[in-house]
Amino acid sequence: GQQVMQIPQYQHVQEGEDFTTYCNSSTTLSNIQWYKQRPGGHPVFLIQLVKSGEVKKQKRLTFQFGEAKKNSSLHITATQTTDVGTYFCAGYLGERGSTLGRLYFGRGTQLTVWP
Amino acid sequence: DAGITQSPRHKVTETGTPVTLRCHQTENHRYMYWYRQDPGHGLRLIHYSYGVKDTDKGEVSDGYSVSRSKTEDFLLTLESATSSQTSVYFCAISESTILHRRGNTGELFFGEGSRLTVL
Numbered sequence: 001g002q003q004v005m006q007i008p009q010y011q012h013v014q015e016g017e018d019f020t021t022y023c024n025s026s027t028t029l030s031n032i033q034w035y036k037q038r039p040g041g042h043p044v045f046l047i048q049l050v051k052s053g054e055v056k057k058q059k060r061l062t063f064q065f066g067e068a069k070k071n072s073s074l075h076i077t078a079t080q081t082t083d084v085g086t087y088f089c090a091g092y093l094g095e096r097g098s099t100l101g102r103l104y105f106g107r108g109t110q111l112t113v114w115p
Numbered sequence: 116d117a118g119i120t121q122s123p124r125h126k127v128t129e130t131g132t133p134v135t136l137r138c139h140q141t142e143n144h145r146y147m148y149w150y151r152q153d154p155g156h157g158l159r160l161i162h163y164s165y166g167v168k169d170t171d172k173g174e175v176s177d178g179y180s181v182s183r184s185k186t187e188d189f190l191l192t193l194e195s196a197t198s199s200q201t202s203v204y205f206c207a208i209s210e211s212t213i214l215h216r217r218g219n220t221g222e223l224f225f226g227e228g229s230r231l232t233v234l
Contacts, residue, residue: 006157009155031221033221033222033223035223042205042225042226042227042228043158043205043223043225044225045222045223045224048221048222088157088158090158090223092221102160102163102173103148103160103221103223104160104174105150105157105158105159105160106157107155107156107157108157108158
């Protein structure tokens, strides 16, 4: 079964509205990474969270890692048309410090922003 | 952008034919991955490599094989292509997955993708 679940699958917003995508795992994650894929492009790394309860910001983007390290969220404030794309979360399963070859991706949230 | 090149970028083939996709990197990264991307399924790991001649299966490895004879090249082979293998294939590389190593984010750098259509 899928190791990392992500919702919603699609989100359509008007420019200026906020957007949030959620990521959940049934097992503890060593870390959580977030990627963005523009239409027709390839995934590009945005950020990594490692610590329990960690919050990081990149301009209008806020990333959170849950206290139990089983969930994460990406929130975009006041979306712009340049935010269009698919946002993926991804995580290594297991305890921090281990060598893990498999990065499990969520199915992604496709964001559409209309002017 | 990281030095990753995938070839071919586009390919149309017929059911039952063999297909090989190539991923070439100039970053000397240890880890290399092959993912496939399909609508509604996100990115699914096919195979990955943690060194020359060291490979392991991912989530959807059936029908695929890989080889890594040099650090810079990771080949994905479909021995007998089927229509269900029509997809966009992404190669990715990472320096390390040892998360406690200072300065290492474990991030993946992706290639541009190879679109394969099996008729």
